[in-house]
Amino acid sequence: MRTDIGNALGGEPALTRDALDELDADVAAAHERIAAGMADDEFGYAALNLPETADPERIRAAVEPFADSEAVLTVGIGGSALGAATLSNALASDIDAYYLDNVDPEHTTRLLDSLDLSRTAVNVVSNSGTTAETLSNFLVVREAMESAGVDWTERTFVTTGPEGNLRNLATKHDLPALDVPAGVPGRFSVLSTVGLAVAAIQGHDIDAVLAGAAAERERLAGSLYDSPAYAYGATTYALAQRGALTNAFMPYAESLETFAEWFAQLWAESLGKDGQGQTPARALGATDQHSQLQLYRAGPRDKLVTLVRPTERADRDIPETDLEGLSYLGGESLGTLLDAEFEATEASLTAADCPNVRLEIDRVDERGLGELLFGMEAACVCYGELADLSTFTQPAVEWGKKAARGLLGGGEFEEAEAVRGKDRLVVE
Ligand SMILES: O=P(O)(O)OC[C@H]1O[C@H](O)[C@H](O)[C@@H](O)[C@@H]1O
Numbered sequence: 001m002r003t004d005i006g007n008a009l010g011g012e013p014a015l016t017r018d019a020l021d022e023l024d025a026d027v028a029a030a031h032e033r034i035a036a037g038m039a040d041d042e043f044g045y046a047a048l049n050l051p052e053t054a055d056p057e058r059i060r061a062a063v064e065p066f067a068d069s070e071a072v073l074t075v076g077i078g079g080s081a082l083g084a085a086t087l088s089n090a091l092a093s094d095i096d097a098y099y100l101d102n103v104d105p106e107h108t109t110r111l112l113d114s115l116d117l118s119r120t121a122v123n124v125v126s127n128s129g130t131t132a133e134t135l136s137n138f139l140v141v142r143e144a145m146e147s148a149g150v151d152w153t154e155r156t157f158v159t160t161g162p163e164g165n166l167r168n169l170a171t172k173h174d175l176p177a178l179d180v181p182a183g184v185p186g187r188f189s190v191l192s193t194v195g196l197a198v199a200a201i202q203g204h205d206i207d208a209v210l211a212g213a214a215a216e217r218e219r220l221a222g223s224l225y226d227s228p229a230y231a232y233g234a235t236t237y238a239l240a241q242r243g244a245l246t247n248a249f250m251p252y253a254e255s256l257e258t259f260a261e262w263f264a265q266l267w268a269e270s271l272g273k274d275g276q277g278q279t280p281a282r283a284l285g286a287t288d289q290h291s292q293l294q295l296y297r298a299g300p301r302d303k304l305v306t307l308v309r310p311t312e313r314a315d316r317d318i319p320e321t322d323l324e325g326l327s328y329l330g331g332e333s334l335g336t337l338l339d340a341e342f343e344a345t346e347a348s349l350t351a352a353d354c355p356n357v358r359l360e361i362d363r364v365d366e367r368g369l370g371e372l373l374f375g376m377e378a379a380c381v382c383y384g385e386l387a388d389l390s391t392f393t394q395p396a397v398e399w400g401k402k403a404a405r406g407l408l409g410g411g412e413f414e415e416a417e418a419v420r421g422k423d424r425l426v427v428e
Pocket residue numbers: 077078079080125126127128129130131134186187269394397398
């Protein structure tokens with residue numbers, strides 16, 4: 001992974017060389033903390049050890065019974081779905097991957113009606129084993145399998161922590177079970193059983209994903225000048241301090257669209273606390289040049305734009321044409337055009353003094369994805385250390401989970417009851 005920072009903000013370099021050197025001293029301290037956490041496999045920091053500690057053999061062995069599937073359906077939400085979806089949506093496979101994360105009944109019904117459940121592997125993923133959306137969706141899927149005459153116990157495996165309803169279910173029905181490694185929060189779990197099982201079923205090279213991540217891990221050092229991951233984490237933090245409170249994450253590759261979703265969870269849930277954080281916005285190049293870019297370039301000066309691209313891709317020529325005004329396109333390729341759009345957006349942002357960061361990998365393949373995934377995780381942890389945040393907790397999300405359970409009668413939650421309907425304006 002390469003990080004290339006366009007360091008303008010409102011006409012001046014946002015980060016002078018002196019400011020960067022000062023920041024670098026803080027990065028050295030942050031790295032010391034991170035390295036100590038990794039050495040002790042502390043909660044959260046343990047995720048940065050996954051390139052070494054994940055066991056691809058074990059993952060492949062666990063999913064082997066499902067190799068004959070024509071599709072794999074993951075039931076999970078948040079960090080229990082987005083990592084796997086990032087990989088499966090980035091890489092082509094003959095085995096289709098589907099995700100049930102939301103509990104939208106129309107979507108669930110439509111999806112289940114479209115699948116041949118007798119040829120589908122079902123992967124139920126929940127670290128806690130208690131998440132209402134996941135367990136509800138699982139019960140619905142199980143019923144659909146039974147109705148279709150499919151023995152659900154033959155086609156289901158779970159990925160979960162040591163305790164909880166899902167673990168009990170796996171034990172009761174003797175389902176194959178993969179363990180969520182200890183100390184790895186959901187949004188940092190893509191390089192574990194949670195993110196890699198689907199990729200393994202789809203025949204992707206999960207060793208290469210881990211090798212890409214390991215290469216980026218090797219480059220974590222006490223200086224932002226030596227580590228593309230820390231360079232990204234430290235400069236996004238410093239730019240946020242200077243007012244760039246939104247980070248528009250804009251890959252120039254259709255295959256990385258879900259990556260932006262995964263990034264949004266990582267950034268929002270890890271860093272959005274104590275009145276701090278940087279709002280992740282999801283965009284896609286070149287499509288969103290024709291919609292969101294107007295705001296990024298000319299709207300409030302509270303943003304940075306992260307442009308992401310592979311430097312190599314399978315290309316496709318644009319046919320020659322004698323259509324008037326279009327001859328400049330003939331003989332070019334779609335890839336050349338996309339690259340020109342990328343460079344033009346970068347120039348456009350720089351010309352308007354909008355900070356922008358370029359992240360590049362060689363290719364959208366297993367290795368490149370491993371680099372980018374690990375790079376963003378390490379960047380996020382670095383940002384969290386610099387901002388003195390508890391990167392690996394999500395109290396605001398827990399509040400909502402408890403409230404939903406309380407409102408459904410699954411437990412008391414007076415705080416939610418107390419504010420229901422408070423200070424609202426209803427217009428009918
Ligand atoms: O894996 P689970 O325990 O089901 O949790 C799924 C998701 O639940 C919550 O929303 C957490 O904030 C997420 O970080 C987590 O990924």
